[in-house]
Amino acid sequence: MKAETPPRSWAADIYRAFKKLGVAQVAYVPDAGHTQLILDCRADEATNAVSLTSEQEGVAMLAGAWLGGQRGALLMQSSGAGNCINMLSLAQECRFPLLMLVTMRGEWGEFNPWQIAMGQSTRKVLENAGCIVQRADRAGEIGEVVFAAGQMAFSTSRPVAVLIGQRVIGFKDWSK
């Protein structure tokens, strides 16, 4: 039996959390897990949705957003977390708030061995770079976890990452 990808109603929950938090800039490197959310953000005239060449650009861009009085969120896949390490020194040294949403690979039913290295080290890498790391592992809790993480990031001026489990996103069935 082929595993079905569960419907992604949680993308709408994240979008609602963004609106409640007042997120005005969304920077992203595309990931399949964030497809619907990226479409929703791009369709919203009140949101500056910016496509990046590399995740670290988003850390710097959202520091600029905060300097200018706007809140932002950075969307990436777990493989992008490693690209951010030195740039996260900006958030740590300056106490910039930073809300990062990381869709996980390499942790649940992964078929591609190249995803394992970064997927298995995402939490450790982000924590070592000074981020508070939280997880959402059930579709129904994702909106709430993102809102709570955002409130903490913006109210306490700290980088907070939410790892969205691969089990929620669904995995590719590699059986023949």
Place this chain on the structure above:
Amino acid sequence: MPNEKKGTLDRREVVKAILEKRGDALVVTGLGSSCYDAGVHDHPNTFYLWGAMGAAAMVGLGLALAQPSRRVVVITGDGEMLMGLGALATIGARKPDNLSIVIMDNELYAETGMQPTHTARGVSLSGMAKAANFAVAETVFTDEDLEAGIAALYEAPGPVLLDVKVSGKRYPMSIRLRDGAHIKNRFRENLLGQKAFD
């Protein structure tokens, strides 16, 4: 192949000329010499980077999107810009009309022992910006070019990139303000007033 034409402009004179015309523009500097050049003319509307090499242009983009009615000027070095080249593509694709980037291009990594950067070997940052769809992208060698360039920095619809070829002359550090949280809070409080504490 080393470049035949070398920069002769004085970086401190160039930054002085740029900042004299800043008006209400918001300024972001890259780390190293650009930070020290701008630090001679310290202003609360300047955000100084002392690290996070490669960040300057993208900090400028986020700030420009958040403050569309203000001109944002990024002053950085060639080494710093080369570390974040993807930003040229991201900015060119987003096309913010209020963002300008000035590269103080001495073709050297001055902080680390004066090693040549790629711009000493035929790579053109203004050429890259042009190819990335910037509205204005020029290389500046003379005072006359600089004068026209400064007008474009503040008035031309952006994104603007000026690659200013300066000499390799080194200057001492100027500003001692280096606590990141303080630099950030000072900038926000000055720009946003009470809203900075929301």
